[in-house]
Amino acid sequence: MKILLANPRGFCAGVNMAIQTVEEALKIVGTPLYVYHEIVHNRHVVDQFVKEGVVFVDGIEDVPANSTVIFSAHGVSPAVRNAAKKRGCTMIDATCPLVTKVHMEAIRYARQGYNILLIGHAGHDEVEGTVGEAPNAITIVESPQDVENLPFTTEDKIAYITQTTLSRDDAERIIGAIKKKYPNAKIPPSEDICYATTNRQDAIRSGASDADMVLVVGSKNSSNSVRLMEIAHLDGTPAKLIDDKSELEHDWFHADQTVVITAGASAPEHLVQEIVSELLDQYGGNVEEFYFVEEDMHFNLPVTLRVLRGDQTVGA
Numbered sequence: 001m002k003i004l005l006a007n008p009r010g011f012c013a014g015v016n017m018a019i020q021t022v023e024e025a026l027k028i029v030g031t032p033l034y035v036y037h038e039i040v041h042n043r044h045v046v047d048q049f050v051k052e053g054v055v056f057v058d059g060i061e062d063v064p065a066n067s068t069v070i071f072s073a074h075g076v077s078p079a080v081r082n083a084a085k086k087r088g089c090t091m092i093d094a095t096c097p098l099v100t101k102v103h104m105e106a107i108r109y110a111r112q113g114y115n116i117l118l119i120g121h122a123g124h125d126e127v128e129g130t131v132g133e134a135p136n137a138i139t140i141v142e143s144p145q146d147v148e149n150l151p152f153t154t155e156d157k158i159a160y161i162t163q164t165t166l167s168r169d170d171a172e173r174i175i176g177a178i179k180k181k182y183p184n185a186k187i188p189p190s191e192d193i194c195y196a197t198t199n200r201q202d203a204i205r206s207g208a209s210d211a212d213m214v215l216v217v218g219s220k221n222s223s224n225s226v227r228l229m230e231i232a233h234l235d236g237t238p239a240k241l242i243d244d245k246s247e248l249e250h251d252w253f254h255a256d257q258t259v260v261i262t263a264g265a266s267a268p269e270h271l272v273q274e275i276v277s278e279l280l281d282q283y284g285g286n287v288e289e290f291y292f293v294e295e296d297m298h299f300n301l302p303v304t305l306r307v308l309r310g311d312q313t314v315g316a
């Protein structure tokens with residue numbers, strides 16, 4: 001078997017920052033430590049933190065008054081922040097700065113009187129957080145058909161923003177429908193789909209055509225992982241999204257195949273390596289890395305955490 005490992009794959013700067021935030025908070029604050037929503041959408045990451053005493057909650061009412069709560073990488077709405085404040089909680093905000101950027105755009109457009117079309121998946125944690133910044137101004141659109149059904153006229157002020165982890169192709173189709181129906185729609189100053197999503201999608205797009213099979217390592221609720229699988233499928237290559245090696249099904253493989261492996265932005269690298277070892281044990285063969293682009297993005301830990309840690313440079 002020939003195994004081709006896509007680069008970049010796995011953890012992005014936002015996920016690294018969010019995971020390190022929980023690790024550091026465990027050291028400083030101890031347990032129980034509360035995290036609002038899954039810190040990142042990966043079952044292994046979440047299960048490991050649960051073992052270490054982290055309590056994940058889906059409602060601030062489940063966080064005891066005056067305790068410490070971390071907000072996940074996907075961001076939260078002002079209503080959640082206010083509820084935590086009212087309970088006297090210490091808030092550590094591990095929202096990815098690239099999600100915060102989209103929140104800021106929503107706030108700015110709402111202040112300027114725009115009807116904001118948020119291209120994204122209803123119910124996703126990130127989308128719920130962004131909608132919460134301007135609930136009366138934002139309409140979620142998930143498809144070109146949704147755009148067709150919008151009640152706004154060409155006289156209305158329209159702006160659009162996007163979830164950070166969409167498929168660029170899907171987003172382009174919806175943006176095309178928006179521009180057709182609302183030619184004066186305000187275009188975001190810069191791309192909202194983040195660098196990590198884009199790079200992982202481009203890498204798998206470039207490698208999938210060489211593959212008999214694509215494996216995407218990631219959880220089913222990880223938006224960017226699901227998009228990677230869909231992209232691999234586009235040119236007819238069989239693709240599977242798996243959390244870990246226990247989900248490998250041996251009737252998917254044979255020894256003469258080329259298998260391309262990538263990982264969503266929240267999937268730990270050790271899971272990839274375990275899958276590679278399992279396939280080599282079963283089928284023999286060799287492993288090569290292929291590179292689409294190198295990444296060197298880094299995000300600082302949240303200020304509140306650095307203050308709790310006693311960092312001298314905070315605010316300097």
Ligand code: SF4
Nearest residue numbers: 012014015096164194
């Ligand atoms: S996938 Fe993109 S938006 Fe999400 S945490 Fe990573 S860098 Fe941030």
